[in-house]
Amino acid sequence: MSKRVDIVSDHLISALGSGSEENFNKLLNNRTGITMHNNGKYSDNMLPLGSINDEWLSQWAYNNELPEGFTRFEKLSILSISEALKDTSIDISSEDTLLVLSTTKGNVDLIEYPEMHNKLDLWYSAHQIAGYFKAKNRPRLISNACISGVVALMYAQWQLKEGRYKHAVVVGADTLSKFVVSGFESFMSLSSEICKPFDKNRDGLTIGEAAATMVLSTQEKGKVSIVKGATANDANHISGPSRTGEGLFQAIKHTLDNEDIQIDFISAHGTATPYNDDMESIAITRSGLNNVPVNGFKGYVGHTLGAAGIVEVIYSLWSMYHNKIIKTFGYNEFGVVEKVNIIDRNITKELNNVLKTASGFGGCNSALLLKKNG
Amino acid sequence: MEDAIQPYYSRKMDNWSIINSVEINNGKVFANGRLVHDTENDFTLASKELYKKYSKAYIKFFKMDALSKLGFLTAEILLKDFNLENIDMNEIALVVGNSNATKDTDLKYLQTMREQPSPAVFVYTLPNILVGEICIRHGFKGQNVFYISGKFDEEELYENIELLINNSTTDYVIGGWVDFINPNDYKSILYLIGKDSKSSKFAINNLKRLNNIK
Amino acid sequence: MDSLIRQLKEQIIDHLNLEGLSPDDINEKEPLFGEGLGLDSIDALELTLLLERGYGIKLENPQEGKKIFQSVETMAEYIQHNKK
Structure with a gap:
């Protein structure tokens, strides 16, 4: 069980x-x-x-x-x-x-x-x-x-x-x-x-x-739990992100598992390279999440590579504790190919379900679903 | 009170088998435990021999670092008679580990770093790139887990594959170990795991039986 | 020109780690990227470095590379015109 x-x-x-x-x-x-x-x-x-x-x-x-x-x-x-x-x-x-x-x-x-x-x-x-x-x-x-x-x-x-x-x-x-x-x-x-x-x-x-x-x-209680995660490969290029966002789309799809769940906030990978951020906007849109608030944390601490996933999940967790979505530092003017909802100032919002995504060299992509416990 | 911890073994594994296995170990190649190629040459030459014997025109092979070449060739032999038609590419996963990560390539990059850093070398300084190369070659879009461990341990591999199968909708797993220290000291073993009642059961003792050189 | 083409092929094999290929395997008229040799954006960076270090030619605009790196022949022509 x-x-x-x-x-x-x-x-x-x-x-x-x-x-x-x-x-x-x-x-x-x-x-x-x-x-x-x-x-x-x-x-x-x-x-x-x-x-x-x-x-x-x-x-x-x-x-x-x-x-x-x-x-x-x-x-x-x-x-x-x-x-x-x-x-x-x-x-x-x-x-x-x-x-x-x-x-x-x-x-x-x-x-x-x-x-x-x-x-x-x-x-x-x-x-x-x-x-x-x-x-x-x-x-x-x-x-x-x-x-x-x-x-x-x-x-x-x-x-x-x-x-x-x-x-x-x-x-x-x-x-x-x-x-x-x-x-x-x-x-x-x-x-x-x-x-x-x-x-x-x-x-x-x-x-x-x-x-x-x-x-x-599984014994001690916390305010938020990890529901599910998934990974997927683009099978496209070892260093360039997929033009169709296929791998990230698949990782999100497997994580959300066709469940009817309302995502309140996406903590994206947002490396700020031209191709990566475009790719993410495509994958988020293909997943039907283009209206969900999205931010990127890398303007605050940089890309911390193998730590980044955990750093940004902790920031997302505290965002959930405080019901605050943090502004995307460094972001000024919209500039990705698909119209996603990039957060440019702190906003207050009840955050119950949060999606973290990340992508990397080797064509790998991942998603993780966090849920506030009732 | 939480209920007592349940035993974690999964009945799901009863349906899973080892369809194929390939090991490349310092010039010796074993397919399903049987020696199929043996060379005295070091990996620089042996990799070319194996490429000629088992692979088709794939120019990207020549650009790979030694670790990726080793993983790529092992997968080429593993999959050469396996029909990928009618298989959902989104449900073919890779679970691969090693001990030396990309140490050989890291040292090569260090040399270029001192003169002119080479992007073509640097890109191979992550061990999961070899998984990416296999995925690109065959179009595999399933889950990826790359782990590092002190030495190859069939029990750890079994555990990692079992966890992935229990927690995903994966149909096939290519799982194993791809470790490259230098052209005279390298080892890879990949198993193709799937639901195939004709093959031997996916079990730790069978993983061990198919691993020839410890 | 022929000797420059030969030399370029050797340098490309060396710089791009195309170990196992010989200069004769590369057709100087065939595209380097996509089909043909199947090079990618990282290789384009390596070729940019090759121009810079091997021939003293610095590309100010990375977009220029697209034209120059079409084939070994176009590279050789560019080098002949711009070599310092």
Whole structure:
């Protein structure tokens, strides 16, 4: 028998700060965490990036007596998991709890240092993080490009609803690195200004970094539950989005399952590349959701890759708690091919059913349905 | 009070079988457990041999990184006698894992990064790209899950496929492991899982039986 | 011109990782994109870099690439006219 999977706690650290409430307050005030970088660390060019202030991290590590030997990526993940678990009674070291990680590149910032190459494996980081928390169960690790976070939440929901575990701690993290920034620069897909999702003049994405955690449970109650998720492949191109939005359309269709459900808000992927945002507008319209309010959060913290799905689900969750849809930062003038309802100022609306979508390289697409519990 | 946790095994799995399996392991190729090709060459040459023997003109193959080539070739052999007509492409899923993600290609990209970052190399620095290449080749539009684990474990693969089947309307799953360390150390195994009463049952012991080189 | 075409074919194979192809497999009159060699937008970026680094030609407008990269022959003609 299938069990309801509730979201009982969450935390994230991003360019907007540490803590979900801190982050959401800044979203409510439409403040971005993205800043201009010109120090040559990630690029020779001046670039906007959504970077985490290392002082927050070192202060936390000091206060919590975090042992040496963890990389920055691992520390951020540990910080986020610890803070998310703080106000719950859930024991991460119990055999009832599963740890699920989501990342695209993990410790790739260390690839420039040959003596660090033994730390590059993603599963190495998973074991480091699981080891710190003395997790009983083998950690599961999802690495599915920019949909990783949504896939990890879907995967954890599968595990819990079948009763394989009672609780799951799902963490998504990726950090800034020259490796990733130079790669996106070589694609010529970075904007020289803060990204402008769904805007007429959008010209590329802004990279960010984050670690974000959601604690799920079938035993403890939360205000919102994860109903269902699905993925689909475009089978079209490894780096270009489908012109017809087919994969995202299929992912949404499988998630909504032909049920007569009224979606109150869509948290879109909104990378602010010309093709991606057009593709999303097509898929949303094909799904019959073109009147539903849509926003993109990437103007606030950047595209945080393997963390993005979880970061944006947490922002959606807090939007549901407060019945507020947050303005799409960077968006000024409508500019996608299909007439979807992009939110350009904060609005108040009862949010009961929320759809999160994400798409990524490899032609992958995903959708996840959140529902407020009555 | 919540009711007690129910046993999670699913009766649904009784109808599912392993229709085909292909393993490529350091020059040796096994189809359904039987050796069908054996070469001393490293992957650079072996991949060309296999492409010539098992694949048709598909120029994109040459642009792929080694990891994608390995996954692509394994799928070519797996599906060569499988009739895809009358199959709903939206219900063919891929569940693939590995241990080294894209380490070999990451190091190649690092070399270009120091001179002139290469977009054609960078695009292959995500492991699920190999899944995308297989989907493009055959038109598969179903669900995708790419996972990372310390080593290939049939029980973990079984669990991931079972979860996907239980939670979707999938008709077929191509599931397995595609891991590339260097041209002399690589392994892939893909299983085609579907409802076919003539084939051996989809079960952990059968996944293990068809895996020749541990 | 013939030697430039030959050299370009070798460079394309090298830059686009078309390992396994030989220059003779590429017909200089056939389209590089879509049908023919089946190149894509990422390859177009690589070709732009090839012009820049190999021949000192910087494309100011990426849209120009569409015409220049039609075939190996059109690339060679463009290089001959614009080489510094």
